[in-house]
Amino acid sequence: MQDADPTRTRPPNVHGCCEPRTARGPAGASSCALDLTLRRFAFDIAAPVWQKRSLVSGAEQQLSLTRPANAGAQKTEFRSVKCLMKQLMCLLGAALFSIPRPGQSAETAQARLWCDSLRFQRGYDQHGLYTLDFTTLSVGINGELTWDFVSANYEYSAYLELTDYTFGDTLQGVIEVDLPPVLDVNNDGFDDFFEVAMPVSTVSSSGEYEFQIYGAGTCTATWSRAAGSKNGTCAITMRLDGFTPTTFTHSFEVIEYAGPLTYTPGNTNVVADLVVTQTGNSNNVIQGPCQFVKVASDPYNDLTISDGVWTNAALQSLSYAEDTGGDLFRYPGWPTNYYGWLVFQDGDPYTGEADYVYWNLSIDDANDADHDTIPDFSDDPQTTAPRQPKLTLALSPDHVLLTIAGDVGRLHEVQQLADLSSTNWQPVKSVMLTNDPQTVSLPLPPGNTLFWRVRAQ
Numbered sequence: 238m239q240d241a242d243p244t245r246t247r248p249p250n251v252h253g254c255c256e257p258r259t260a261r262g263p264a265g266a267s268s269c270a271l272d273l274t275l276r277r278f279a280f281d282i283a284a285p286v287w288q289k290r291s292l293v294s295g296a297e298q299q300l301s302l303t304r305p306a307n308a309g310a311q312k313t314e315f316r317s318v319k320c321l322m323k324q325l326m327c328l329l330g331a332a333l334f335s336i337p338r339p340g341q342s343a344e345t346a347q348a349r350l351w352c353d354s355l356r357f358q359r360g361y362d363q364h365g366l367y368t369l370d371f372t373t374l375s376v377g378i379n380g381e382l383t384w385d386f387v388s389a390n391y392e393y394s395a396y397l398e399l400t401d402y403t404f405g406d407t408l409q410g411v412i413e414v415d416l417p418p419v420l421d422v423n424n425d426g427f428d429d430f431f432e433v434a435m436p437v438s439t440v441s442s443s444g445e446y447e448f449q450i451y452g453a454g455t456c457t458a459t460w461s462r463a464a465g466s467k468n469g470t471c472a473i474t475m476r477l478d479g480f481t482p483t484t485f486t487h488s489f490e491v492i493e494y495a496g497p498l499t500y501t502p503g504n505t506n507v508v509a510d511l512v513v514t515q516t517g518n519s520n521n522v523i524q525g526p527c528q529f530v531k532v533a534s535d536p537y538n539d540l541t542i543s544d545g546v547w548t549n550a551a552l553q554s555l556s557y558a559e560d561t562g563g564d565l566f567r568y569p570g571w572p573t574n575y576y577g578w579l580v581f582q583d584g585d586p587y588t589g590e591a592d593y594v595y596w597n598l599s600i601d602d603a604n605d606a607d608h609d610t611i612p613d614f615s616d617d618p619q620t621t622a623p624r625q626p627k628l629t630l631a632l633s634p635d636h637v638l639l640t641i642a643g644d645v646g647r648l649h650e651v652q653q654l655a656d657l658s659s660t661n662w663q664p665v666k667s668v669m670l671t672n673d674p675q676t677v678s679l680p681l682p683p684g685n686t687l688f689w690r691v692r693a694q
């Protein structure tokens with residue numbers, strides 16, 4: 238847990254606006270600085286350490302580098318959890334029985350789920366001499382630019398693969414770079430950079446790179462993205478020969494999902510189901526159960542996120558856990574919003590290694606049944622009992638017509654019994670009332686007598 242942070246511009250602890258976020262990036266990565274002068278050919282980064290092999294060819298030294306496994310991701314321990322959908326039912330009798338009990342029904346909030354990592358497509362230089370790829374994998378390209386695992390000097394980093402078409406070489410490298418400064422034009426507390434709906438006007442940030450053969454240097458990244466587009470452009474300019482600027486133009490993707498979170502309020506737990514669709518690619522869907530546990534000392538504002546498993550559109554599992562950085566908080570200034578961090582065991586199951594692991598979850602809940610400014614999501618559950626159903630019976634030539642007067646939107650279960658000396662009521666059908674009253678058709682009794690009752694939930 239942590240204290241609520243009223244300045245959510247850049248999510249708390251993110252991008253260095255608050256206390257250092259040590260949970261992001263591989264263990265040990267923040268403790269070493271990349272000295273690009275001293276380590277011109279070394280890549281001697283404390284952890285993880287690349288395996289390097291020195292080749293001497295004439296007067297030129299070359300290095301062959303192998304990236305370590307799971308470079309861009311931190312392993313997270315997952316505990317198994319069962320999200321039990323509680324059947325919150327109540328019994329209301331009619332005709333013969335009348336047993337009102339309190340009940341809750343599911344409500345809907347709006348969720349937004351976005352990844353801290355950006356996905357970079359291959360970049361091309363202005364002269365057609367090189368291509369540049371980003372990755373955090375030990376083998377292969379995944380396009381990921383993520384929290385800096387090289388040093389604490391910049392916000393983000395990735396390994397690089399530079400293909401030199403003049404010499405036919407592929408050179409290994411690394412980049413550290415800042416994101417654009419935080420901007421929150423829509424004043425929702427979140428950095429507009431990661432909100433697809435918001436634009437990123439052309440803006441530059443700085444970084445450093447290091448390659449085999451070409452060595453190290455500083456670089457600039459110039460970012461832009463149109464409002465409503467998940468894809469933006471990042472032009473990275475570096476001086477590979479020390480003098481001439483080479484600019485690689487990349488398309489980058491902000492990975493954001495949005496959609497409904499259906500939840501049932503509870504006294505201690507909030508049980509929910511998430512269905513979110515990627516903004517800009519409706520084929521990508523993440524869905525599944527989740528559970529939030531109210532923290533007893535501050536139940537309206539502080540909830541922990543239980544470990545769980547969602548699935549993507551290909552039904553691949555996405556195991557998630559709450560990030561060690563904090564709970565799901567309702568922050569002052571945004572009373573209808575809850576926000577927290579998630580860590581996926583592997584946010585991109587299409588690559589074998591763990592990648593795209595750091596995510597953010599924002600929940601907006603406009604429901605406030607008792608109008609006390611605490612959304613129903615974390616408020617004390619309303620204990621309003623359903624209205625007692627009133628029943629009338631009529632006969633048609635081949636059916637019994639049962640008319641139920643009750644609460645629209647609630648489930649009403651019809652039960653029957655042939656002999657009142659028994660209590661073995663049998664379910665006949667369940668009806669979600671869409672009208673009040675509403676008539677349902679039932680089969681004629683097989684014998685002379687049959688009793689019905691209706692239970693409202």
Ligand SMILES: [Ca+2]
Nearest residue numbers: 421425427429
């Ligand atoms: Ca914003």
Ligand SMILES: [Ca+2]
Nearest residue numbers: 585588590592
């Ligand atoms: Ca993966």
Ligand SMILES: [Ca+2]
Nearest residue numbers: 607609611616
């Ligand atoms: Ca309330």
Ligand SMILES: [Ca+2]
Nearest residue numbers: 607609616617
């Ligand atoms: Ca209340």
